[in-house]
Amino acid sequence: MAAKSRQFPDEMDDNADDIGMSDADLEALMSGADAPSPGKTIDVEKLEPGERIEGNVIDVRAGEVLVELDGKHHGLIEEEEFEEDEELPLPGTRIKASVIRYDAAKDMVLLSVGKARKEVFWDDLRPGSLLEARVTGTNKGGLDLDIKGVRAFMPISQIDIKRIEDATPFVGKKFRVEVTQVDKADQNLVVSRRAILEKQALELKGNALARLSEGEVLKGTVVKTN
Incomplete structure (x- = not known):
């Protein structure tokens, strides 16, 4: 039986060409060769929008962050999801995100870090x-x-x-x-x-009172009288 080929976003194919990466190299990267598997298989078709998920960053290029979810499936985070002055995570970084949707045609889970951060923010x-x-x-x-x-x-x-x-x-x-x-x-x-x-x-006020000693003479200004 022929191995099922993995489909990738068109933008990723263009990015691979720009940096001289072959289809085979990209396939090897997506297969998880450069990142350890978290170990738990995810049923991507049952993922709900807004569901929180974790994964390991395996590549960052052209404003996109590629995340390995379970050694078999991968997620994609757009650069716009991060703060304007925030550096994108480095490969190997463990990251939390929220599911936007699963793109079956590209076999890719689209992710949002903004939603996940807001959930954590409200929880805390x-x-x-x-x-x-x-x-x-x-x-x-x-x-x-x-x-x-x-x-x-x-x-x-x-x-x-x-x-x-x-x-x-x-x-x-x-x-x-x-x-x-x-x-x-x-x-x-x-x-x-x-x-x-x-x-x-x-x-x-407490600090000022603590510095006072009994019998000390102070100067002051009257600010109000009855």
Whole structure:
């Protein structure tokens, strides 16, 4: 019985020609000769969109990352799936991704790392978690923020310790925030900057009081009288 030939994306055939790689070389690479098999066979036809999967990177070229899934099947991740300033993973890297779909004609599982990262991000979120955020805009109740590609909301009362009337000057700024509410089902994330500022103020006050000694004379300025 003749061996079944493996079909590859047209783009990969073009890329192989560009770097002088023969069809035989590409077939050997896809066969898993350069990467260890994870050991568990995957029924690619039963994979569901959004299902999380792991594999070993076996090649990176022309903006595509080729991943060995089980020694028999392979996945493909487009460069656009990675952050703009992020380096593509090196061969041998173990990577987590989400299934987009299985392309039976090309015998290739199309994968997304962005979806997998968001799933992990939501799974790890807890009230009190500290995150870096970027303000993307304002709304009627406060600020819209971006945190690792996920939209978050900050009530205007949680922007600063002092009262904020106009939140527009904060657009484009980056700062650390504390998670106050998490609802993964509704993709609802509420954060606070004020909570962090209040903790910092208390810490500074505590440090200042700790440096005082009994009988020490201090100078001060009256800021308010009753």
